[in-house]
Amino acid sequence: MNVTLRSTPCLRCVRIYTSAAALGTAELRLPLHSKTMKRYITSTPQQTKIKEFFPPPETPRIKETDSSWVHPIYTEQQMRDVTIAHRQAKNWADWIALGTVRMLRWGMDTVTGYRHPPEGTEAALTPRFAMTEKKWLTRFIFLESIAGVPGMVGGMLRHLRSLRKMRRDNGWIETLLEEAYNERMHLLTFLKLAEPGWFMRLSVLGAQGVFFNAFFFSYLFSPRICHRFVGYLEEEAVITYTRAINELEAGRLPEWETLEAPQIAITYWQMPEGQRSMRDLLLYIRADEAKHREVNHTLSNLDQAQDPNPYASKYKDPSKLHPTKAIDVLKPTGWERKDVM
C-alpha cells in the first residue's frame, strides 16, 4: 500500500493515514496540516483550522488532562442580567487606581485606533473606527493576555507571604489563582478562533514584561490599591464585552452570527446544548468579568492582612445574602467589609 504524504505530518495525521491505509484507500487526499504551517489572525470560521490550534500532546498512555477548577454553572437569565456599573472613587487610593485604568484605556485606545462610541451611535462610526470580527479578536486576545497577570501575581505574593510569615492566608490564594486561570481560558478560547501574527506576539511579550513587573511592585506596596485597580479594569472589560454583544445582536458582525463556540469553551463553561454560539460565549465571558469586578472591589474593601476570603467562607447565617463564586449573587460595586465580616 502506497501512501503519498505531501508535507511533514504530525502524529495525528499519520494516524489518519495509517487507519485509512488499513481500510484499503489507494491514495489519500485528506487535508494534511503541518506543524510549521502558519495561520495569521483571521476570524474566518473554519472548523478544520480551529480544531488543530494547539492540539493536546499525543502520548501513548494519557487520554486527557483535567483541570482542578470546575467553572460554576451560569444560567442564560443570570448572564443577561449582567450590567455595566461603576464604583465611585471614595478616597485617594481609589483615585490612583481609577486614574491608572483610565490612562491605560486611553493609551490602548489611541495606539490601536479604537473609539468607544456612546451607546446607540455605533452604526454611525466611520469605517476606520467600525469594529470587525477580526479587530475584536485582536483586541480580546491582547487584553486577555494581560488580564491573566494580576491574579497570578497576587496569589503568588500571598503564597510567599504565608510561607515567610508562617501563618495562614485564609483562602485568598485559591480565588486569585482561579481568576488567573479563568482569564487564561478566555485567552485560549479566543486563540481557537484566530492565531496572532508576529506583531501581536511581540506586543504581548512587551506588555507582559512591563505589566507583570509594574503590578508585582505595586502589589508589594499596596495590595488594596491593586485590587481596586483590577476592579476598575474589569468594569472596562464588562463595557467592552457588552458593546461586542450589542454589535453582534445588531447584525454588524455577520461572521459570528452562525459561529459555534470552540470545544474548549463548551467543556470549560459546561455550555448546554442550544447555548453554544459565539453570542453565548461572549455572554459567559462578560459574566466572568462581572464576577472579577465584584471580587476585586470586595477584596479591596477588606483588611488585606487579617480578613478571610468571603468567596471561600461558610457563613454563620447562610440564609442571609452573602458573596458566592457563581453569578446567582452579583454585586457590581463589591461588598462592603461590614456586610461580609
Ligand SMILES: [Fe+2]
Ligand atoms: Fe477575561
Ligand SMILES: [Fe+2]
Ligand atoms: Fe477579567
